[in-house]
Amino acid sequence: DQQVKQNSPSLSVQEGRISILNCDYTNSMFDYFLWYKKYPAEGPTFLISISSIKDKNEDGRFTVFLNKSAKHLSLHIVPSQPGDSAVYFCAADRGANNLFFGTGTRLTVIP
Amino acid sequence: NAGVMQNPRHLVRRRGQEARLRCSPMKGHSHVYWYRQLPEEGLKFMVYLQKENIIDESGMPKERFSAEFPKEGPSILRIQQVVRGDSAAYFCASSRDRGIAYTFGSGTRLTVV
Numbered sequence: 001d002q003q004v005k006q007n008s009p010s011l012s013v014q015e016g017r018i019s020i021l022n023c024d025y026t027n028s029m030f031d032y033f034l035w036y037k038k039y040p041a042e043g044p045t046f047l048i049s050i051s052s053i054k055d056k057n058e059d060g061r062f063t064v065f066l067n068k069s070a071k072h073l074s075l076h077i078v079p080s081q082p083g084d085s086a087v088y089f090c091a092a093d094r095g096a097n098n099l100f101f102g103t104g105t106r107l108t109v110i111p
Numbered sequence: 112n113a114g115v116m117q118n119p120r121h122l123v124r125r126r127g128q129e130a131r132l133r134c135s136p137m138k139g140h141s142h143v144y145w146y147r148q149l150p151e152e153g154l155k156f157m158v159y160l161q162k163e164n165i166i167d168e169s170g171m172p173k174e175r176f177s178a179e180f181p182k183e184g185p186s187i188l189r190i191q192q193v194v195r196g197d198s199a200a201y202f203c204a205s206s207r208d209r210g211i212a213y214t215f216g217s218g219t220r221l222t223v224v
Contacts, residue, residue: 002153004153006153036215041120041217041218042217042218043115043117043202043204043215043216043217043218044154044202044215045215046212046213046214089153089154091154096167097144097156097159097166097167097209098144098156098159098167098169098170099154099156099213100156101146101153101154101155102153103151103152103153104153
């Protein structure tokens with residue numbers, strides 16, 4: 001039962017352009033959402049988060065948008081840089097002891 | 112200020128053997144979480160522990176898997192009688208307080224041959 005879904009396994013973007021990574025969820029009890037970035041052979045590192053009481057959170061080149069009615073969130077990276085190439089995981093929390101992760105989207109930024 | 116340390120980084124076991132995965136949380140962190148990532152899948156929660164206590168093991172398979180976090184020493188995830196389907200990356204995370212402000216370790220990649 002995949003409660004958090006990332007339907008695009010991969011995305012390629014030219015350096016300097018915008019990267020948009022999408023995430024959908026099914027459980028309306030989720031009230032906090034996070035994006036993690038993962039390089040090969042490393043653990044996930046926290047990137048940015050958003051509470052369900054907001055619809056946008058921005059941190060430098062990274063912005064997360066939340067559409068609660070659509071149960072959809074997205075991560076925008078602009079401008080994209082080659083160092084952003086990694087696997088990005090969307091995760092959701094419902095106030096329990098654990099996070100629910102999506103399956104990840106592999107972003108490749110082409111120089 | 113070392114992060115979450117997991118060892119070994121890679122572990123190869125034959126079917127039927129035991130696997131022991133270790134996790135040392137960040138200094139000052141008393142909450143430990145174990146996640147598993149199967150090939151082509153996202154991370155799946157396994158267990159949440161505090162010192163000497165298992166708080167939530169709702170994600171642990173019912174058989175062959177166990178976890179502990181003793182008063183002294185690292186947290187251990189133990190898999191008995193490993194099978195091919197146990198091959199995965201196992202990630203540990205820690206936090207200072209209960210919640211989701213985790214820091215993840217680099218993981219242990221278990222391969223069962």
